[in-house]
Amino acid sequence: MRVVLSVVGKFHTFELAREMANRDVLSAIFTGYPRFKLRQEHEVQAQLRTFPWLYAPYMALRGRNLLKGRLLKQWDLANCLSFDAYTAWRMPPCDVYVGLSSAALWSGRQAKQRGARFVCDRGSAHIRVQDRILREEHALWDMPYLGVDPRFIEREEAEYAEADCITVPSGFAVQSFIDQGVAPHKLRRLPYGVNLGSFARNGQAAADRFDVLFTGGMSLQKGIPYLLQAYKLLQHPRKSLSFAGSFDPTFIEAMKHRGLWSDDIVLLGHLPWEALSRRMSQSHALVLPSVQEGFGMVLAQALACGCPVIGSQHTGAPDLIEDGKAGYIVPIRSPQAIADRLQGLADDPALQQRLSQEALATVQHIGGWRNYGDQALAIYRELL
Incomplete structure (x- = not known):
């Protein structure tokens, strides 16, 4: 089996990449992170494919609070579109392509045209459910909300339709897709793990506090x-x-x-x-x-x-x-x-x-x- 992964940032996809590399099935992992920030990812260095030209400045400007409102939305969309196009262009032969949602539509189609299976990996609830809950929450607290860009909603729903399988990490996320009319047989619950080497008991809670x-x-x-x-x-x-x-x-x-x-x-x-x-x-x-x-x-x-x-x-x-x-x-x-x-x-x-x-x-x-x-x-x- 040959597996290709893509993620604009890092998220849990790099944990998945390490596990696939350890099983000798990882063909490539595409990311928007610049290579110099991934030096510690020793297990996947040979399979790294980076496209940082929009994501790196995006993160730098956002970290300084210089990207806001509609400019932030436009840059975010351009980042996902260009990354998706790059992944589709450079994708090596594979049996399974796993792309994090919002930036995997064209690459998913390319993979399917080459005979591979396309897995849309969604780390949250269905995008319409996410937008609805957040819209309700901001209204409850009378705080401004720009909402999810309709272009992202359209793009993600196209990914859901195109994918052979949609992986989500929780029962809540699974139900949100079912409530939006996605066939249950297309969904797989895949809960995330935890790094037991990094997180372990390291002290005790005080008795008097x-x-x-x-x-x-x-x-x-x-x-x-x-x-x-x-x-x-x-x-x-x-x-x-x-x-x-x-x-x-x-x-x-x-x-x-x-x-x-x-x-x-x-x-x-x-x-x-x-x-x-x-x-x-x-x-x-x-x-x-x-x-x-x-x-x-x-x-x-x-x-x-x-x-x-x-x-x-x-x-x-x-x-x-x-x-x-x-x-x-x-x-x-x-x-x-x-x-x-x-x-x-x-x-x-x-x-x-x-x-x-x-x-x-x-x-x-x-x-x-x-x-x-x-x-x-x-x-x-x-x-x-």
Whole structure:
């Protein structure tokens, strides 16, 4: 079997590439990342094909907050179109082509014309469901929302129709496609793994405190207002809420304006994996209350560190844990449910310790990225 992968950025596709390379089936991986930023990807150096000419400046300008609004949308579209065209032009012979959605339409068609199977890899809910939920969320909080570019919606739906198979990481994502009329036989649930070498217990939660952690970008999509509301409801003399990841000062001001921000909140910024693993190990709970997310990899990472998790039904949490074992599953937009679970852990240290031990056992059962590679390869063999 010969497998070709494509991804404009990196995401989980490079984990998949390493697993395919370790099985000696990877023919090529196309990416928009410049080669010098991929020097650590030793297993796939021979198979790397880079097209960084739009993606690298896109990331640099966006990181400096110089790309906004319609200009951001236009650049994003041009980036995906040019990358897709390059992948289609340079694609080597293969049996299976796996392209991350939005930038795999032309390359997927090219692969099929050459007799290969086309797998559309979608890391989130159906794009129309994603857009609807986010539109509703921004309306609820009276915050501006540009919406998903209709050209992206048209392009992704063409990919869904063209693909021989669509892989998604969670049951929530699968159901979103079915609700939009996609045939169930075309869908495959493929949950992401966790790097057990990078994430492992590295410390203990303090006995005289109650520390809550959120990891990821600060946005309405991540359900941050509901976490802030829940934190205000939590009763503990030495409580803390820390945010690890990017944060937007404008968003924080909006939360302050609504009376949701607390002065004791800690902004950690981006943490290297060693520091993040340590912070997860020292936290009493990690909360991921997203209203829309294909699969929250931070949930599995926290479990690997022995940190109980509280995840919404739209984060992939139901694909990782049973409610009440290693953590809890809560409805979206439910600060009271989050607060009740946090209060139960804060009031009962023995319960927190039990869930911590269950978290370690759960993630060992889930396995690392090797299990993900095994499942992916089984899907590709089935297609052939």
